[in-house]
Amino acid sequence: MLSKVFATIAVVITGGILLYGVSDFPGFGDPHSPANAGVPGQASISQYFITESYGDTKVPNIVTSVLADYRGYDTMFETVVIFAAGMAIFAILRVVGDDSERKPRRKQESSFTNGDHSRIIIGTTCRLLVPVIQLFALYVIAHGHHSPGGGFQGGVILAASFIIIALAENLNSALKRLSETNYLKIACIGILIYAGFGVMCQVLESDFLDYGVLQPILMTDGPEMARSHSMLGVEIGVAFTVTAIMFAIYANLSSRGLLRDGL
Amino acid sequence: MIFAFDIVILVFLVIAAIISLSVKDLLSASMIFGIYGFLICLLWAEMGAVDVAFTEASVGAGISAVLLVATVYNTKRKSSD
Amino acid sequence: MSEFVETVLRPHFNFWVYVILMMIGLWALIAKNNLIKKLIGLSIFQTAIILFYVSMGVKENANIPILDHHGHEEHVVAHAEDGHAGAHDKKAHVEKSDHATGSHGESHPDATSPDPDTMANPLPHVLMLTAIVVGVATLGVALSIVQMIFREYGSLEEDEILEQVKAGNSDG
Structure with missing residues (x-):
């Protein structure tokens, strides 16, 4: 009870100060607010992105070009954060080998798997649905330059297709398709692809992740197209890591780190 | 940006947030949190942030609700508050 | 109200x-x-x-x-011409393509530099x-x-x- 009183006081004070601050904000949707147009006398970086990014990278989706090129270093370490989160879950939850000391399961038989008829319907539907979802995920990864999408979204959708297999049948049949050693390898390969693009630029005597110098290797006409193609490679690396880690998180959470007979 | 749409989604957003925190069944709370994710995805799309909307639709509404359900399945469904 | x-x-x-x-x-x-x-x-x-x-x-x-890239075909054609002209000398090719993109910004202002106020x-x-x-x-x-x-x-x-x-x- 005391904690609720304390929480209410703290929240009301914080919210009151923030609401007071809101009255000084620039209007919602104002194209000339400092965040959108910069302060007078200084050019705004977001205006630069809008006007120049197509000339620099030949990627129509500005968000993708900023994500993978201008802020590529940031995105690389966001991917590393996801990888680290997956490793943290592996360290916290994963139980390798014998689990006889552990408490018995609360429920022996899952209520979701009772009744064979519903399982047949759900299993068949998912078996038909999963290839479509995976194709769509690959499209999202590959077409992130021209439409909304990219490595993060496509990777999550690809992981969702494996999670659907795990939900519709059971975790073992999903792990048969993407086993633990494989997803750990894929997660590492994803980051290595991303960092590899950066190191390759350094080998060609430029800065880390400065994709323009990859033009002779990628055989494109002009450094802009080299940037565009390198972004695709980088997005594929992100998608590898995100797919593997999202599925790893689900598999560990749903089976308490045992990686069998989960949800 | 359509202002009426904006207001409606924001009001529903606050309602969904309050309900998902006040319901006693944790499975219901997870599912209502999924609804919250879809509403906020609609909000991003309405504000012109299509990439963020796409991410939220796959991550916020899909994966995070599933992760919460998986944890509720492995722990307890009842909550005291 | x-x-x-x-x-x-x-x-x-x-x-x-x-x-x-x-x-x-x-x-x-x-x-x-x-x-x-x-x-x-x-x-x-x-x-x-x-x-x-x-x-x-x-x-x-x-x-x-997301930009509307209707000027895309022209760019491709321009670059293909560049590649053809500079095929003999790699260095000249790089310089030329750099020059071509520099002039492109001026020749196609609608495709390369949209008005920042019209885009989130x-x-x-x-x-x-x-x-x-x-x-x-x-x-x-x-x-x-x-x-x-x-x-x-x-x-x-x-x-x-x-x-x-x-x-x-x-x-x-």
Whole structure:
């Protein structure tokens, strides 16, 4: 009870100060607010992105070009954060080998798997649905330059297709398709692809992740197209890591780190 | 940006947030949190942030609700508050 | 009424809701007893921050930040010509293509430099896109810690866990 009183006081004070601050904000949707147009006398970086990014990278989706090129270093370490989160879950939850000391399961038989008829319907539907979802995920990864999408979204959708297999049948049949050693390898390969693009630029005597110098290797006409193609490679690396880690998180959470007979 | 749409989604957003925190069944709370994710995805799309909307639709509404359900399945469904 | 909508509600309503969602999330973090409820509160707090950032980047009557690249074919043709002309000498080819893109910005202003006011600010979108994915990864870590706590103490309620922790301390 005391904690609720304390929480209410703290929240009301914080919210009151923030609401007071809101009255000084620039209007919602104002194209000339400092965040959108910069302060007078200084050019705004977001205006630069809008006007120049197509000339620099030949990627129509500005968000993708900023994500993978201008802020590529940031995105690389966001991917590393996801990888680290997956490793943290592996360290916290994963139980390798014998689990006889552990408490018995609360429920022996899952209520979701009772009744064979519903399982047949759900299993068949998912078996038909999963290839479509995976194709769509690959499209999202590959077409992130021209439409909304990219490595993060496509990777999550690809992981969702494996999670659907795990939900519709059971975790073992999903792990048969993407086993633990494989997803750990894929997660590492994803980051290595991303960092590899950066190191390759350094080998060609430029800065880390400065994709323009990859033009002779990628055989494109002009450094802009080299940037565009390198972004695709980088997005594929992100998608590898995100797919593997999202599925790893689900598999560990749903089976308490045992990686069998989960949800 | 359509202002009426904006207001409606924001009001529903606050309602969904309050309900998902006040319901006693944790499975219901997870599912209502999924609804919250879809509403906020609609909000991003309405504000012109299509990439963020796409991410939220796959991550916020899909994966995070599933992760919460998986944890509720492995722990307890009842909550005291 | 319409004056109130135009002058007070319209410029600040999004920011009010961001503060309200943040208050809801913060209250849940402090006052809720159940650990999963706390995590849902944390996620709501996070989306409130994202709402704040994305609201900052909205422009009235603006388009989504994806360019309409109708000048694409001309660019391809121009580059193909460049490649043909500079095929004999690699160095000359690079210089030439650099020069070609420099002049392109002037010859096709509609394709290469759109008016910034007609397009939503892409920078907050980029920042928040990665924040959402990292957010769900950290939610996964938090949920795994919750499962370990449940395995250890058999409860998700904060007060019961604290009692057990205190009892364990007095025993030891």
